[in-house]
Amino acid sequence: MPRQVPVSLRPHRITAADVARKAGVSRSAVSRAFTEGAYVDKEKRARILKVAADLGYRPNALAAGLQGKGRSNLVAIVTGDLVNHYDGEILARMVRQLTAIGKWPVVLNAGDEIPDADVSGVLGFPLDAMILRGGSVPDDVVEHCAKLKIPLIVSGRILDRPGIDSVCCDNERGSALAVEALIARGRRRIAYLGGQADLTSDRERRKGFLDAVQAAGLSPVAQADGDYSFDGGLASARALLTAHPEIDALFCANDAMALGAQAVATCELGRTVPESLSIVGFDDIAMARWPTIALSTIRNDMDMTVTQIMRLLAARLDDPDAPPQTVRTEPEFIARGTH
Amino acid sequence: MPRQVPVSLRPHRITAADVARKAGVSRSAVSRAFTEGAYVDKEKRARILKVAADLGYRPNALAAGLQGKGRSNLVAIVTGDLVNHYDGEILARMVRQLTAIGKWPVVLNAGDEIPDADVSGVLGFPLDAMILRGGSVPDDVVEHCAKLKIPLIVSGRILDRPGIDSVCCDNERGSALAVEALIARGRRRIAYLGGQADLTSDRERRKGFLDAVQAAGLSPVAQADGDYSFDGGLASARALLTAHPEIDALFCANDAMALGAQAVATCELGRTVPESLSIVGFDDIAMARWPTIALSTIRNDMDMTVTQIMRLLAARLDDPDAPPQTVRTEPEFIARGTH
């Protein structure tokens, strides 16, 4: 009974050899038919492509990426919580830009905590690069990338280490712009509603705030920590405004917290914005310009950020040993209805 | 002059052979040291892992995935525009769930148009599965997946074809719930603010709306098309409310459009919500519950949806030839402040 059908769970994927057999050519020819500028008879190539299309064949990207010189075309993106609109919007841009240049983004969602094992695990792939959005960067990840010679591009903070490129908004300048705008509106009792105090972005924004307030001859009424989320901003603002009712302006470390602060101030504490309380955010997420929201904020230009990330990526792929680059993007005050 | 240093652009990634050489063992041993339950001397394994850690070695996932039986652990996710909050929030959940079971999500952002070439291109990888979020599904993609035997899981619409699993909200029922709630509030001149009319979700929600209105003995005042975006909802609502000032309720095909409609109604047309105009959305995105928003809407349970997607995925990986499954999730009316 030689009726031994080889049962494979995964039904045999069409391979170049299959196409070659069916088209009556060598396997090399099939590979060449899919390679731009290779020596293949024009008519023969057409026939091969026809057969390939019929069979539904396409070159296995894993096998192709295994080749020494070729790149895997995989790029890992480690992002923060996507419910945070800034991260979502910037991710969308990155994904589109990457696919446009033939790279495939493998996305890791950090959420609030750092997915150490995940980030470490994805390094099993010979990534063309890794893009780290904001947050704290675990040291061992940096170490791994360095050992594996995987280019690391950090956005949202500056990391001054060899082989690591960074692009980040000039946070201190942004804070200064916000404080200036608030003072121009006659505000004098300004508080800072911060994010996680251990993040570089918060440290810089906080420092910029304190410096600017001091430079104006004022002193900050209060400071609070949050977690860059709507709910966190709401809770922190509640505590802040209850303990210090004299506050007449809130500068928030990002837009989500600003919206949370606005919610608690207007819906719960009976304040009116901007009459009895000014609020300024940071980032300029898409909804900040909605008429019903109209949030005054500091623009953290996402298009520019992503453009720079892509530029750094291209440069790094071109020359892995080039000195690390650091880019600061320019913030801008966007006057709307809450200040 | 035999000083021929082999110059490779990509600095040689550490390989199992390197570890084997340095640890004085065979390459097989290295592989086994990283394989759970393989026969290796306990002490030997420890030594190998130590050397591997020192060298920064980890098994190349590409080579591993090339193995016949093993899976690549790559899962493609095709999503809509992430500025659309529903897509962003559901993507975040999927990414987290997938990484939790050791799958790596390759994300394609459809944006408004269908990235035909991209979707086709990612099929070069021997994907474990492909998850398609909403929208229209190009037929040739379905065809390709079928030929390549790549499991396809569609969310946001039902696709009744062999080997394709679907999970989708019971849209008609959701619309009926919305209409009921509006009628209970005394509304009689209800209009439908739809999304792209060629999408299944819009067709079903529209049908559910029309049926429910008719069942209540009313007739719909008007219908309009949008594009599921805030701006689209705003523009459509402006046209709708201007042409039909008698409208006293808007049922919108998703939350983003509902918020756009609210913006134009209150900020531009002098209507008050809900006093002179009721608005009900669909999806229940995170911000719908913000006190400043308080959008009455139909919950399209994301946790349940993702749970079901993961369940279908597991089942499909377990048995590729199982009959296709279809899941309808139950919608729920969430009463807040806009109806």
Place this chain on the structure above:
DNA sequence: AAAACTTATGCACACGTGTTCATATAGAGG
């Protein structure tokens, strides 16, 4: 003591591709 079984280990193969190498054919130019 013999047999059966568990553990350990290296060799060799398979995965599917891109590409080098050698070889062959054809055309052009002297």
Place this chain on the structure above:
DNA sequence: CCTCTATATGAACACGTGTGCATAAGTTTT
């Protein structure tokens, strides 16, 4: 006619891994 160049083609190798196979050693059972 000979040489040189451009084009075409198949065999063979390399990429890095997991694992089947054969073999050896150690342990338990009969």
